Amino acid sequence: MELTAGLVWLLVASALVLFMTPGLAFFYGGMTRAKAALNMMMMSFVAIGTVGIMWVLWGASMATSNEDNFFQIFANPFSHFGLHNFTDPADLLKVGYAATFAIITVALISGAVADRAKFSAWTIFTPIWATLVYAPLAYMVWGGGLFSKDGWFGQTFAPVIDFAGGTVVHINAGVAGLILVLIIGNRKGFGKDPNHRPHNIPFVMLGAAILWFGWFGFNAGAAATVEQAGLIWINTLAAPAAAMLGWLAVERYRDGHPTSLGAASGVVAGLVAITPACANVSPLGAIALGVVAGVASALAVGLKFKLGYDDSLDVVGVHLVSGVVGTVAIGFLATPTQGQAGLFYGGGTSQLVAQALAALMSIIFTAVMTAIIAYPIHKFMGFRVSQEQEVVGVDLSLHAETAYEFGIGGHGGSFQPLHDLITGNAPASSQDAAPAAGKTTEAATGKESVGA
Amino acid sequence: MELTAGLVWLLVASALVLFMTPGLAFFYGGMTRAKAALNMMMMSFVAIGTVGIMWVLWGASMATSNEDNFFQIFANPFSHFGLHNFTDPADLLKVGYAATFAIITVALISGAVADRAKFSAWTIFTPIWATLVYAPLAYMVWGGGLFSKDGWFGQTFAPVIDFAGGTVVHINAGVAGLILVLIIGNRKGFGKDPNHRPHNIPFVMLGAAILWFGWFGFNAGAAATVEQAGLIWINTLAAPAAAMLGWLAVERYRDGHPTSLGAASGVVAGLVAITPACANVSPLGAIALGVVAGVASALAVGLKFKLGYDDSLDVVGVHLVSGVVGTVAIGFLATPTQGQAGLFYGGGTSQLVAQALAALMSIIFTAVMTAIIAYPIHKFMGFRVSQEQEVVGVDLSLHAETAYEFGIGGHGGSFQPLHDLITGNAPASSQDAAPAAGKTTEAATGKESVGA
Amino acid sequence: MELTAGLVWLLVASALVLFMTPGLAFFYGGMTRAKAALNMMMMSFVAIGTVGIMWVLWGASMATSNEDNFFQIFANPFSHFGLHNFTDPADLLKVGYAATFAIITVALISGAVADRAKFSAWTIFTPIWATLVYAPLAYMVWGGGLFSKDGWFGQTFAPVIDFAGGTVVHINAGVAGLILVLIIGNRKGFGKDPNHRPHNIPFVMLGAAILWFGWFGFNAGAAATVEQAGLIWINTLAAPAAAMLGWLAVERYRDGHPTSLGAASGVVAGLVAITPACANVSPLGAIALGVVAGVASALAVGLKFKLGYDDSLDVVGVHLVSGVVGTVAIGFLATPTQGQAGLFYGGGTSQLVAQALAALMSIIFTAVMTAIIAYPIHKFMGFRVSQEQEVVGVDLSLHAETAYEFGIGGHGGSFQPLHDLITGNAPASSQDAAPAAGKTTEAATGKESVGA
Amino acid sequence: MKLITAIVRPEKLEAIREGLEAYGVQGLTVSAASGYGRQRGYTEVYRGAEYNVDLLPKIRVEVLATDEQADDILDVIISSSNTGRAGDGKVWTMDVFEAVRVRTGERGVAAI
Amino acid sequence: MKLITAIVRPEKLEAIREGLEAYGVQGLTVSAASGYGRQRGYTEVYRGAEYNVDLLPKIRVEVLATDEQADDILDVIISSSNTGRAGDGKVWTMDVFEAVRVRTGERGVAAI
C-alpha cells in the first residue's frame, strides 16, 4: 500500500514523540545537581531501551483491541507477540506510535526519585510497570477496554475523553511517582540543602523546547481530519503559551521574580493540561485551560515542602495536577462540535462525572499497582542508593562518570590503562603487540596520576 | 476533510518553525555572558507566550486578507477574533503556521538589547509591536495588502517577491533592534569589556543547528508544488553552506582564524538572505547569494563598534544586512521560470526597483512605528535595568536565578524554607502538619547556610 | 506537480538527516576535551559547507544513474552540473536527500582525528574525499553501478542489500577514519592522559538523541510502501534499544558500572547496524541484530589501546564494526518477504557471500582511495597541528576561541578594540566619527586588560 | 594576627560556618581545591577505559583572626569538620604581618 | 619578602592591574574565591523555593614583593579596589621565607 498523507504524518509524529524522551532527559537532567545529572538522564534513556523492547515483544499486543481480553483490562499479550500476525498495512506504524507513548510515560516517573534511585532497580521496574500499569490503562482508555465506548464504564457513564493521554500518561506517571517517593523516601537534606537546586537551567529550557516540539506529534499524531489537526495544532500552541504566562504571573506576584525555570515549567504544565482536551476545546478554551493549569501547577509545586514528600522534580505538581486539571476541564469546556459537549456548552454534567470518575479510578488503579510492583523491589533488592553514594553523587557511584570536566577546576585523576582487561589479555603479552600498546602498558605503574 | 499531503507538510512545517524560537534562544543565549544567559533565553520564550496568545486573539485576524481592511495596511482585528468564523478547513493550520512567523520575528529583536533590557518592559513591548508592526507588514506583503499584487505598490511598481520573509521578518526585526538600541543605549563597557564575549559557543552552534533545521519549514512550508519544494529545499541547503564558507573566508583572511562563532553566524546570514529568494533563484544563484551574504554580514558586524551603537548580538549586521541583500538580490537573480525575471535573466529593472523600494519602505515603516511604541515604554516604565543590576547580572537581578551551578566553584547559598509563604500558612502552624514539614521549618533558623 | 505523501515524507526526511550532522557535532564534541570541543564541532559544520556545495555542483551528478558512467564506478560529474538538466519534478528533492547522506558520512570520519587535525587540511580533504570516495561508492551501491542489480557484482553474486548505507556510509567512514589515524598519528599522551576523557557527557547524549531522531529519516526516507515504512520505523526503534541494553550489559559485567556514555554509544552502534538491514529484517531480527552490535562495539572500542592506533572517538569501533555486523547479518537474517532471503530463512548462502564480499571490497576501495587523498595532503600541507598547538588546545590555536567562559574561574583577557581594522579605517579618523566610537578607540591603550 | 587555612571536605562547609558564627567570627573566605593524601580515590570509566581519580574535591576555608582567637578558631574548625576517616584534611595557621579592611582602610586587628 | 593577598570584588581586577602596572609590578596571580562577611547576599528562587545566597563571588589577588615595596603595593590595591560599601574585602601581608623563579632558579628578591 502506498504512503498516504495521514500515515506520513503518523510516521513523522512517531519520530517526534520518541524525541520527547531525550528532551525529558534534559528537562529533568538540568534540574538536578551536577553530580546526579547523568543518572537522571540515564533513567529516561534506559526506559527507551527496556520499554521499547518490551513493547515490541508483548506490550503492543496487550494494548491492542481484539476479542481476547481480560475483563476489559488488557488484551492477550501473546496474540501479536514480537509483532507478528498483524494484517493491516498500517499496524506497525501504529505500534511504533504507541510505543513512544509507553516510553515517555515511564520516563516521566523518574523525576520523582531524582538523585537517589538505584539504577539497577529502575531498569527492572520500568518494563514491569509498563506491562502491568501502562499497557492496561492504555487498553482501557484507547484500546477498546473499560473506559472506551464499548467498555462497562463507557456504557454506564460516558466514554472518557482523553485524546492524547491525560489519564493514561500524565495522571498515571504522576501517581506512580508519588508512590515511588513514599516507598523509597526523601533525599538527604530535602528542603534544606541548597545544592538541590537546578544545576543547568539552559538544559531545562532545551528539554522544554524539545518537549513542546515533539508534543505536536503527541497531540496531533492521531488527528483524523484537517479540521481536527488544525485545531489540535493551535491548542497545542495556545495552552502552553497561556500556562507559561500564568506561571510567570504567579511568580511575579508571589516571589517578586518571574523565572526561566518557571517559564519552562509553565510550558510543560500547559502541555499536560491540553493533552486530553486538545481535540475537544476551542482555542479560547485552550487559553483558559492553559492559564488555569499554569497557575495551579505553580501553586502546587510548593505543596511537597508542606506535606513532606520529596517529589524531587515535581512530577506530582506538574503532571498529576495539570493532568487532572485537563481531564476534568473537558467536562466543562468540551465543545459540541467534537462529540459530547461539556457543562459550559450545554452538555450537562454527564461528561464531567465521567471525566472525574475516570481520573479517580486511574489514580487508584495506578497507586495500588505501582505499590505492588515497587515495594517488593525495594524490599528485596533495594530501590535506593546508600547515603554515602548519595553524598558522593549517583553519577560517580552508580555510573563511574561525571557529567562535566571543564579543566583543572573540575575533577581529575590518573589514567589507568586497564584496557588489557577489556580484551582479556595479560599486560605482559600485550606489551609485545605493538609499540603504542607497549607505551600504554608502561603507564600502568600508577605514577601518571594528574588532574585537579 | 481528510489530511492531504500539502497540509501534512504544513503541519510539520509549523512545528519546525515553532522549534526555531527556542533555537534562537540558544543561538543568542550562548552569545551573552553567563550572568545574562537566562534572561536572553527568556526574551525568546516569553515572546512565544505573548505573541502566541495575541495571534490567536486578534493577530491572525489582522494579517488575513478580507474585504474589511485599513488602507491596505491591516485587516480587521475583530472579524476572526479568537479564531472564530473561519470557514476553510485548512484555515487553522495556516493560522498556526503564521503564528510561528510572528513569534520568531519578535524574538529576533531581543538580540540587540542583550544584558540590559528590563524583562517587564519587554513583555509589554512584544505583543504591542507584533500588533502594530509585524501584523501590518505581514498583511501588506502576504495578506493581500499594499505590496501584494492587489495593492497600490504592487500595481504601481511590481508585486514584491518575498517568499518567506526577507522584509516581513528579517529587515523588520533588524530595524526594530536598531531603534531599540538607540532608545535604551549601550551596555556598560560596550566595546571595552572582555566579559561581553560569548559564554557558551556550543549553545550558539546548537541554536544555529536548530534554526537551520526549522528553516526548511520556514522556507518550504508554503511550497505549492513538488518542483518548488525541491528547489526551496536545495536552496535552503546551498545558501547557508556557501555563506558559512564566505564568512569563514573573511575571518581567515582578515583575522587569521576561521571561528566556530563565525561558522554559526554565516549559516544564519545565509539563511536570512535566501529567505525571500528561496523559490525564485536557481541553486547556483543560491550559492552566489550565500557567499555575498556571508561576506557582507561578516564585514557588517564590525560596524557597530565604528558607529557606536551596541547592537549586542548583531541583529543589524546579520538580519538587516543579509535581509536587504536577499531582498534586493531577487531583482538580479530571479529566474524566469518562477514568475518575474531578474535583471541578470533579462527581466529588466522593474523587479529590482520594486524590491529596493519595498525594502526601503519597510525600513521606514518599522523604524517609525518601533520608536512610537518603545519610546513611551522607556519613558514611563523604563526599558533598561539599573547599572547595578547590570553589574550583578540580569539573571540574578531580574529572575533571581543563575544559569549554572557546577559545584563548589559556583555560587552557593543557604536554603531558606520560605515554602510556607507559598501556601500562605504561618510557619508555626505548618510545624504541626507533618514531621517532614516540621523538619523543613526547623531549617528556617538561617543557620544552615552553605555553598561557595 | 502537486505534493504527494511520499514526497512530503522525503522532504521531512531530508531535513531530519541534515539535522543529524550537527547532532554528530555534539555527539563528538562532548567526547573531546573542553579545549578541543569547538574544533571537533567545526569539523562537522564545515563538512556541511564543503560537501553541501560540492554536491550541488557535481556530486549529485556523479552519484546519479545515467548512461554515461565510468566502469560502473561513477557517473558523469558534468551531466547535471549545478543541478541543471533534471527532468523529473521530484529530482531536486532526491538530490537534497542524497546530499545529507554525503555530508554526514564525511563528518563521521572526523571523530578519528579529534584534538589534532589541522582545520585547513580538513577543509580541503572533505570535498575531495566526498568526490573520489563517497560519490563513487554511492553510485556503485545505489546509483545503478557495480554492486547494484545491473552491475557486474550484482549479476555475478547478488545485488548487495544496503538499504540506507551500511557500506556506503558506515563502513566507508570507519575505514577512512582508520586510514587518517594511521597517516597523521596518535594524540600526544594517547592511552595515558586522563584529560582525554569526555568533557561534557550531556552533549554526547544530546547528540545521540538528535542522531536517533534524524535516523528515522535516514532509514525510512526512501521507504516505498506503508508496510516498509512501518517495518523500518519499528526496526529503527528496536535495534538501538537492544544495542543500548547490550552495551550496558557488557559494561555492567566487565567494568561493574553501566555508563551513560555507554548508553549513548550503544544507541549509535545499534543504529549503524540496522542501517543496511532496516527494510529486510523482522522486528525480532532487529532486536537480535541490535544486541549483537551493541556487544560487538562495546568490546571493539577497547581494541585501539591494544593495537596502538588512536581512533580517538571510536569511528572504527562503532561505525566500522557495527557497519560490518549489520551488512553481514543481512546474509543470515533477511526475511523472504522483502526479496532475497537470508541463510536463517532458507535463502542459502548466496546473499551472505554477496554481503561479505561487498563489505570487503568497500573496505579495500575506501582504504586505498583515502590513503591516496590524505597522504599528499599530510605530506605537503600537514594534516596535524604542532605539539604546542595540541597542548594549548586546537580551539585556541586554530580558531582563537574557547568553548566556555563561565566567569572568573575561566579564561579572561583584555578587549582590544581592533574593530577599526575590520573596516580598514585608522583609529585616529574613527575617533571623530561618533562619541561612542571615540570611547571605543580610547580603550586601545592596552590598559584595560582584565579577566582570570 | 593569624591566618587560619583549612583544607576540608566540601560537605563540611555548612557545619564550619555554623560553628564559627556561634563563636563570633564575622567573615571568612572559601575557595575550591583538590587534594591528594591518604584518602583513596575512585574510578571513572569511559568506553571501557578506566581512570583512577585520586585528586579529590576539597574546600579551602580561610579566616583572619587575632592571635588570641586563633587557637579557639582552629578548634572550632577541627571539631566541626572531623569525621575520623581519611580525607578529613589539614588546618594550619600562619602569622599575618598586616591586614587592612578595604572599605575603610582600617589596619591591624581593627580590620578583622 | 612579603606576600600580599587581597580578597576583593571581581569587577575591580582591571583597576588593580592597571594600578599595579603603573607602580611597576611585573606579575601577579589571580584566583576565584567566595566570601562571607558584612555584605548582604541575594535571593534565588527555584519553583517557589527560595535560596539565600550569602557567599558572594570574590577574587583573590596575590603579589610577591620586596619588604620595601610591600606597603606601597598594599596602598595601590586598596585605593584601586575601594568603593566604600560592605563587601569591598580584605587585604593582608605575610612574610615569605624564600621565593624562586622556576624558569631560572633565581632565589630571593631576584626571583620577584
Added chain:
Amino acid sequence: MKLITAIVRPEKLEAIREGLEAYGVQGLTVSAASGYGRQRGYTEVYRGAEYNVDLLPKIRVEVLATDEQADDILDVIISSSNTGRAGDGKVWTMDVFEAVRVRTGERGVAAI
C-alpha cells in the same frame, strides 16, 4: 614547619606529583589560578572583535613540610616544572605557626 606554594604550568602537575611521591611526600593540595607575568598571552576573536588574553591558566600546588624537608621539596618542584621559558612560574615558602590533621587532631610535625 613550612608551607610551600608553587604557581606553575597546569601540564606540570603530573611531573610534580611523581617527583614529590618519589621524594616521599604524602599529600598535597592543588587549586586553579591564573597568572600574569612575563609570558605573553594569546588572542581570541569573536565576530571580528579581538580579545587579548594575558591572564594565563596556572595551577597552585601547596605542600606542608617540616623545616628540614622544605628546601628539598622546593628543589623537587622546581626541577620537575622547569621548562626554561617565560611562564614557568614562581615558588615560595612561608613559615607555618601550627598545623593540625583534622582526622586525628595531631598537631605540629606529626600532622604533616
